[in-house]
Amino acid sequence: MIDILLSLFFFIAVIAGLATSIMVLFSKKNYSKSFFLGLFLLSLAVVSIYNFYLSANTIKNFPELFTITKSFIFLAAPCSFLYVRNILSFEKKGIRKYDWLHFLPFLIYFVLTLFAYVGSFTTLKAAQYIAQLIKNPFSILALTIWLSYVFFQTMLILNYDLKKFKGDQFHQIKVISWIKVYNLMILFLFSALFVHHFLLRKIDVVDISCYFLISSVLFFTVGWLYFRPQIFHDEEEAFDFVNDNAVSVKSKDNKNNLVITYELTAEKKEDYLVKLDYILNANKLFLKKDFVIRDLSDETGISVHHLSNLINSEFGLHFQDYVNLKRIEYFKDKINDPEWKDLSLEGMAWGSGFKSRTTCFRAFIKHTGKSPSEYFKTIRKNSDRRGDYRLNNAST
Template sequence: MIDILLSLFFFIATIAGLATSLMVLFSKKYYSKSFFLGMFLLSLAVVSIYNFYLSANMFKEFPDLFTITKSFIFLAAPCSFLYVRNILSPNNKNKKYDWVHFIPFGIYFVLTLFVYIGSFTESKVVDYVGSIIKNPFSILTLTIWLFYVFFQTMLILNYDLKKFKGNQFHRNKVINWIRVYNLMILFLFSALFVYHFLLRKIDVVDISCYFLISTVLFFTVGWLYFRPQIFQDEEETFDFVTDNTLLVKSKEIKTSLPIPHELTMEKKEDYLLKLDYVLNAQKLFLKKDFVIRDLSDETGISVHLLSNLINSEFGLHFQDYVNLKRIEYFKEKINDPEWKDLSLEGMAWASGFKSRTTCFRAFIKHTGKSPSEYFKTIRINPDRTNAYYFK
């Protein structure tokens, strides 16, 4: 029963891995960033064919040609390393030498093909080569793969996120994924090394090691299914400003709409007072689904007039204006003892934002700073001013 389940596990891993790797490899838009990731997935998927051959061969004889697929394990470590390097150092000068990483795979593939073809003869040379390459998990091979993981880890540890010019929030997500991915690869090759070092029973090692490999494949494919933007390294672009301490207006703001001529100055002042009271005193902007219709109902001002008034007086659309109020509230509460145990996501939620992403976008749009950077601020002379100054 266990053998049948194991065969089914390897079969599903093969189908899922091949489908996902081909999708990633033929993604034209993100080809440069996803090629080595696709090759990594393809290598594990092809090795899963050999896994299936090992587990199912006891029920039904399969062609020995399947043994050639085990050579693809030599693609996993270099492809993983090159994928991380391309994400963290896209302008690396050594790209022209990437082909060197695939020489071991080429050699092992030729040898396995040679042994398969030679199996139809009774050559001693073929038998000798076959005994050497019977198990790809030699101590030397696993040591080289661990060196790949070591350099991959060093790339991540030495990566300086502060030097990245772009969407820091998304980049931080990518880095977090790369760290998880690296730990997964580190666990895989370390487990293979220790297992092979302690147990020299080749048959047991094969099944156990390949089970680990297919498990890593499932993990990666599952993550790709639920979070494809992480792999593709997609990021949204925002307009950044040079003076981060000043409140700035987004370039996306359209031309201000004029206040209707029939609205007198006294009436406009009255409306502005109502607007200020409803938003600041009642803090309706803390409501997650706060819309202009809610503000209209509270103030008794028509939706059209409110939209024109906010646009004319503040140069902002309604949603931007509400988000600005939430940002001001966020800055007021950031040093509040009640917020000391809140995460960034909790602070964003407490300020009226629906999500951490929405909060981040609003901060970038209005201040040019991400919310996390406010954690590094200090208040100067709190008795005389509420201003925050960046370190």
């Protein structure tokens, strides 16, 4: 019964892992950023095929060709490291010139397993020797190398300087929070594999505990990505599953405990507020679908850091929430416009600058407590309540 349950567990891991990895690898958005994550998931999914072979082979004989798939475990550690490096990198180029060197251990082991499999049909002693040599991929040397990858990956995260990032810093904070969770998961996997093999390496009986750990990590990662697929499709909402409060710090001037990095004088702050309001509303910049804080900085001449500080302290909002509230205001002003009378709610959302129907729905729920359709009905029936959800200064 246990063998059947394990086989079912590994088989589901294969299907879920392959489906998710293909979706990531063929994602059109941020290809260079998600490529190595896709390879990481693919490696664990293919290793799960070998896991299935080990568990199901006790019930029914399967072709030994499945043994070739165990070599894909050598992709997991380098792909995880390269994924984190590319996410935290300030460079636009994701795949570098010598990244292929990280895949040499995988290529060597794959060729050896293929040679051992083909040699099993012959009487070559070399093939038998290699087959015995590579029987277990979890050697102390291999596991030590994998742990070193995790160590350097951890150092990348600990030494990451957010101040050098030139984009939407609050979005990047969410990204880093996800990366930290991901790193702990990988650290747990390879540490557990190392300790397990170190303690049980003299046991000759086939033990699938290591493979169970691998498939469990695959399930964990796929689970996150299944419930938050925006990571592949919508850069604006990527990593939204991380709680904003987890990365906030307390401030006397900020009731929402948002991050404030730079201080502005009262005179400078007033000057920036006037310029921000005029340029943003006069040019309707918030109607741009891919509008980011860098665009606003270019238009106003105010640095990204000062814009973040200004919006946080004066409105108690993240930049994206500030822009979405502007879009909701525009939606409210235009909803009774004759030009909009034949538009669907989706068309209105698009006309208000929202990137997708999902983005619009979440913004309305978050800032008004109503869905777009409920909000639509409320405004149509109560047109006299046109100021309910206007942006208010945090001091009022």
